[in-house]
Every structure is written in structure tokens, then in C-alpha cells.
Amino acid sequence: MIIAATFEDKILKKIIHKFKYNFIENLAYPLSEILVQKILDLKDKKGDPNWVSVFWDTKPLLMPVPLHQKRERWRGFNQAERLGLNIANRLGLEFKNDLLTRVKNTKPQAKFNKQKRLKNIKGAFGINSALSDQIKNTNILLVDDVFTTGITMNECARILKRNGANKIWGIVLARG
Numbered sequence: 001m002i003i004a005a006t007f008e009d010k011i012l013k014k015i016i017h018k019f020k021y022n023f024i025e026n027l028a029y030p031l032s033e034i035l036v037q038k039i040l041d042l043k044d045k046k047g048d049p050n051w052v053s054v055f056w057d058t059k060p061l062l063m064p065v066p067l068h069q070k071r072e073r074w075r076g077f078n079q080a081e082r083l084g085l086n087i088a089n090r091l092g093l094e095f096k097n098d099l100l101t102r103v104k105n106t107k108p109q110a111k112f113n114k115q116k117r118l119k120n121i122k123g124a125f126g127i128n129s130a131l132s133d134q135i136k137n138t139n140i141l142l143v144d145d146v147f148t149t150g151i152t153m154n155e156c157a158r159i160l161k162r163n164g165a166n167k168i169w170g171i172v173l174a175r176g
Contacts, residue, residue, distance in 0.1 A: 002147055004175035005038045012174050016145050020079050028082035035083060035143070035171055036090045055169060060139040062093045065156055066125070068105040084143040087171075099135055100156060101126050109152060117151045125159045136164035147172040 006012050012034075019027040043056060064080035072078050081097050088095035104124040109117050127135065142156055147170065157168045 001169045002150070002153065002175065003038060003042065003169060003171040004147060005034045005171075005173050006175070008176040009174055013146070016079075016173055020075065020145065023076055025077050025082065028077075028079070029086055031145075031173055032083040032086035032090075034173060035087055039087070039091065039171070054139070054167065055141075058139040058167070059093060060141040060167070060169065061134075062088045062091075062095050062141045062143060063100055064097055065142060065144040065152060066097070066100055066102040068102040068124075070105050071102075080144045083145065083173075087141075087143060093141065096131075096134065099128055099131050100160065101128055109148070114149050114151070117149055121151050121155050125156055127159060127163045132163055135160060137166050138164075139167040140165050140169070142168060142170045144170065144172050145174070147175045 015027060015031070018024050019031060062084050064078060064084040067075070067078045067080075078097075084097070085095060087093070102124060103126040106120050106124050109120060112120055140160055142153060142160075144153060147153060153170045153172075157165075157170070160168055
């Protein structure tokens with residue numbers, strides 16, 4: 001299940017681009033507030049789909065889609081981590097940024113079509129083996145900035161499932 005704050009919002013996509021590639025880390029708080037509000041809006045809707053109730057009842061572990069160390073050093077921060085920290089604090093969720101790791105330094109997915117994205121991301125993620133027991137039977141909320149084809153989020157979910165995660169949701173600012 002993917003929760004997207006917006007679909008095809010050109011202005012938000014420009015802001016996200018500035019956040020990531022112009023290194024404007026101060027945008028993390030207002031962008032994460034958009035995601036917090038989206039989650040709260042879903043919680044308040046009458047006739048919630050079953051997954052919303054499961055989400056709130058289980059208090060999922062929140063984790064960001066990881067960046068490779070080289071990319072994080074270049075940017076100075078992991079944008080998904082910055083978004084996730086505020087979401088976790090605002091919603092009272094446990095935050096873990098050291099369970100899922102980026103083991104392969106991939107090229108940015110935005111440059112590729114779907115086939116090249118699949119090839120690029122294959123084998124990019126792993127689990128911190130010293131902490132892998134913290135994943136078993138856990139519900140997880142994965143945070144990222146943009147969901148285009150879903151390849152990155154799906155690869156993260158596949159690795160987490162393979163290591164015993166129960167339910168996995170994804171939340172992004174923009175989809176499309």
C-alpha cells in the first residue's frame with residue numbers, strides 16, 4: 001500500500017527537486033508536515049479502509065529509504081530520513097534508519113526508463129545483519145520523497161519481507 005500526498009503536482013515536484021539537488025535541508029520540516037497531514041486525514045475519514053485501522057492499531061516502525069553513503073555525503077543528508085524523523089516524532093512512531101541499508105551506489109533512478117530502473121536497483125539494498133531480529137513480525141512504514149514506477153519502494157519491501165517483516169506501507173510526497 002502506497003500513501004501519496006499528491007499526484008502529478010508540478011510545484012511540489014520542483015520543491016522536492018530543490019530539497020534534494022539544491023541541498024535545501026530546511027525544506028524537510030514543511031514537506032514532512034504535508035505527509036503528517038495526509039496520514040491524519042486518512043485516520044479521520046469515516047469508513048476507513050481496513051489497512052488504515054491496521055496501520056494505527058499496530059504503530060508501524062518508520063524507516064526511510066536509505067541512500068548510499070557516497071550520495072549522502074555528497075548531498076549532506078538523506079532526504080527520506082529527514083522527512084521520516086519529523087513524521088515519527090509527530091505521530092509517536094518508532095524511527096529506525098539503521099536496519100535497511102543501501103549496499104550498492106546506484107545512479108539516480110530519475111534518469112532511467114522502467115527497464116533500466118529495474119536493472120539499476122537490483123541488489124541495491126540489504127539488511128543490517130546485527131539488527132535483523134528487529135524486523136521480524138514488524139509492520140513498517142517506508143518513507144521516500146517520490147514514487148514514480150515503484151521499483152525502489154518495491155525492492156525495499158521485498159528485502160524487508162524476505163527478512164520477516166509483516167505488513168509494509170509506503171508514504172511519499174508525490175506520485176507520478
